[in-house]
Amino acid sequence: MKIILKQFQEDYLFTHAPYPAFVAAWGTGKTMTALDRGIALSEQYPGNAGLIGRREFTDLHDSTMADYKTYTGREVNGKDDVLPNGSRILFRHAKELTNNLLKNLNLGWFFLEQAEEFDSEAQFFLLRGRLRRKGVGLHTGFITANVKSHNWIWKLWKQNKNKDGTFKDPKYPLYEANTFDNKENLPADYLENLEDLRLKAPSIYNQYVLNSWEEAVGGRWFITALDFENALRTRIAPAETKILVTCDPSLGDNKTVIYGMKNTRIIAELVLEAGVRDTMKIAGEIGVLAKKIGATLIVIDTIGIGQGIADRLVELGYKVYYLNSAAKASEAKRFINVRAEMWWNAMQKFTDSKIDLLDDGKIDMDTLKKQLTCVQYDVVDSSGKIQVEDKDDIKAKLNGESPDHADAYVMGLHALPYAPIQKRRRDAYEQVPEERTSAMAA
Numbered sequence: 001m002k003i004i005l006k007q008f009q010e011d012y013l014f015t016h017a018p019y020p021a022f023v024a025a026w027g028t029g030k031t032m033t034a035l036d037r038g039i040a041l042s043e044q045y046p047g048n049a050g051l052i053g054r055r056e057f058t059d060l061h062d063s064t065m066a067d068y069k070t071y072t073g074r075e076v077n078g079k080d081d082v083l084p085n086g087s088r089i090l091f092r093h094a095k096e097l098t099n100n101l102l103k104n105l106n107l108g109w110f111f112l113e114q115a116e117e118f119d120s121e122a123q124f125f126l127l128r129g130r131l132r133r134k135g136v137g138l139h140t141g142f143i144t145a146n147v148k149s150h151n152w153i154w155k156l157w158k159q160n161k162n163k164d165g166t167f168k169d170p171k172y173p174l175y176e177a178n179t180f181d182n183k184e185n186l187p188a189d190y191l192e193n194l195e196d197l198r199l200k201a202p203s204i205y206n207q208y209v210l211n212s213w214e215e216a217v218g219g220r221w222f223i224t225a226l227d228f229e230n231a232l233r234t235r236i237a238p239a240e241t242k243i244l245v246t247c248d249p250s251l252g253d254n255k256t257v258i259y260g261m262k263n264t265r266i267i268a269e270l271v272l273e274a275g276v277r278d279t280m281k282i283a284g285e286i287g288v289l290a291k292k293i294g295a296t297l298i299v300i301d302t303i304g305i306g307q308g309i310a311d312r313l314v315e316l317g318y319k320v321y322y323l324n325s326a327a328k329a330s331e332a333k334r335f336i337n338v339r340a341e342m343w344w345n346a347m348q349k350f351t352d353s354k355i356d357l358l359d360d361g362k363i364d365m366d367t368l369k370k371q372l373t374c375v376q377y378d379v380v381d382s383s384g385k386i387q388v389e390d391k392d393d394i395k396a397k398l399n400g401e402s403p404d405h406a407d408a409y410v411m412g413l414h415a416l417p418y419a420p421i422q423k424r425r426r427d428a429y430e431q432v433p434e435e436r437t438s439a440m441a442a
Contacts, residue, residue, distance in 0.1 A: 049107050060092070146207070150374050223346065223347055232358070246259050249282060
């Protein structure tokens with residue numbers, strides 16, 4: 001087949017990087033380009049061995065192997081094809097991609113199609129361990145996929161891509177495209193149908209046509225990267241000013257994050273290293289920051305060591321909002337606890353463009369973004385009650401890191417309505433609402 005390649009297809013096809021990924025929308029030629037890469041490697045190195053994998057056998061047989069015949073004109077004998085130069089191409093599904101079944105394979109290359117269907121990176125790394133074919137100039141494992149938000153592909157490739165298009169680890173280049181990047185090769189009626197899809201199913205359109213990583217069918221993200229980026233561009237002229245300090249004290253190997261906030265903007269950040277559990281030290285650090293920025297309220301999550309920190313700050317004369325994220329929500333019919341209520345309200349502020357963040361280089365916005373945009377919600381029962389996904393699941397997505405930056409900021413947004421309006425320092429505490437005094441200590 002004579003095909004004029006688009007630049008993104010050509011870059012993926014001919015890269016010498018060992019582990020490239022082509023993550024793109026419908027109609028971008030992912031399968032065609034990947035199969036072409038595999039065939040080229042098999043033809044270039046006689047006696048090579050390559051493997052094409054898919055999660056389900058039915059998809060492997062009815063889709064991948066059928067496409068292979070269409071693009072190459074070659075019949076697959078069983079689940080193997082042997083080229084005239086002795087190179088062998090194997091077709092296998094997920095249950096066959098286990099350590100025991102792969103142990104006798106010596107591969108030169110492998111290709112995982114629709115890699116987002118695989119639950120984890122396990123099969124990818126098992127196959128990578130079999131790339132030891134002798135006489136092969138390039139050992140490579142490559143994938144194609146549709147975006148599926150913050151999955152293992154996102155971690156390995158999307159997070160590896162810098163804003164300028166370069167890669168932190170050049171072994172893992174990522175090539176992306178949306179449907180319209182290849183529109184010259186698509187039928188006119190197909191493109192017309194996409195417009196109908198945009199109007200009737202926008203989430204599917206965003207994911208599979210625009211290649212948006214933040215759109216996943218069935219995904220329940222509180223805050224997307226698009227929301228966060230919009231907040232960095234949003235500028236709000238507030239009618240009143242409120243200043244507070246928010247802290248989510250952490251235990252074990254997690255860090256304690258302390259933010260100073262002026263309305264929705266973070267104006268100060270202090271991160272205490274993991275293992276700092278001295279409540280007096282933490283209280284002292286919070287107090288110093290509160291005085292420095294003129295905070296009229298301090299919000300502390302009182303679970304664990306937070307209770308002692310909050311009590312000490314009260315003794316020192318600060319107005320403190322005692323927040324128990326595991327307590328019953330004010331809207332108990334909608335949310336399983338206060339934590340879910342906080343995150344949901346934060347989501348609404350982001351989507352309504354009521355968040356004004358500024359990336360001036362003084363605050364670690366990259367970590368805040370990473371943590372805020374990886375948290376999902378679950379529906380508890382048929383009534384639709386909301387809860388935040390399990391903390392362990394969040395930490396797994398963050399490679400063991402606790403979402404302390406995100407929690408501290410969401411706590412601050414939650415307590416902001418109860419911070420006194422900044423007028424003058426001597427009466428700054430006068431406007432705390434009476435109905436909230438049960439949750440505070442004077």
